[in-house]
Amino acid sequence: MGQHWQIINIDKRENLGDWGDLDEFFATPNRSADLISLLADPSGWAGCRIMCIGNDMKKCPPGVLTSKELAEIEKLPNTWYGKTLYTLAAGYFREARPWPHRNSSGTVLRNLTKGIYVRGDVVMEDLWLWTGHLSNVLLANICWSDSSSCEMAVDVRRGAWVGDRLDVVPLSVVKNDEDNWEDVTEDQVKFTRFVLSLTM
Template structure:
């Protein structure tokens, strides 16, 4: 039958729209693209009148995990859960407990907002490990890029899911454990990592992992 997956914010005790479906459904429908507005750090303040303005960037720096419902109830990334959370999840498992948490609504960024500069390369940063990947890592055609988002093809949200998936039962080959499950992330303009020391660019490695797990994107060339 295949397992269902849910994208969870452990700190906010929220899930992104409830369960996102099975892997094949997620690949073709991309509901996880709505993660980008929750992680984005605007380049300038956002007008409070913008819809969902208070939610923009509200997950930045929180522990995130993309977990399958087949996962064993006592198996989680080492050091991610607190003692209280470990106790809380031991009976039903994290997936089933989190299913009753608040379901954060899916949303998109304001299309033409200056705060989400379309002329910049954006990056997703793993704040826990001080690594990052660029939005142009896939070679997606520029006409499909809208600042940190993509209107077609793979995006920064695919990078995050590719490294935070977690289940003791794999789907699509090795789709079982992600090396960054439970880590903290944000999305910002690439200028930020250029100005700061101590960041390691893992774009090529992560892009290959995304292609292996999500499949090839058909919008690479800009003809």
């Protein structure tokens, strides 16, 4: 049996609700496009710490949560899932309101923590066979759980960007500041194509 997953914003204490099994929404870009739209708006989730967490998670990677946030989790009542970030988010975070969908063409997904970016136009062009979207790239990198039951042929439960600060901006923003940004589009497209090819 698979675990349930939710996408959360740690800084704004918001989530996108319970999304069920990971394989069901990973390959459905229309649903996860809400996340890209939120990251594209400065008053939304842009610049915040984002994660997609499974209910079998136990602890976050080191450095993701502040000491205050860790203390808050320790004060939670005992539940079936234990005292975890998943429990905190499910019980105490509010659900983010829907955001108007944006076309990701001409935009980049930036990881502000790592100083890297992925081009939306290249993702859409190279992953057209799977209706690829920046949200697929994002989900392949932000999932976290301690259980291997993610219901996918590729294990993505230890994402390399878990808890990193992210946003979506026009391509011109990074082109005008190339010395401070690394384009990782090619590697991310290859990885996401591999995940999608075994998911759909």
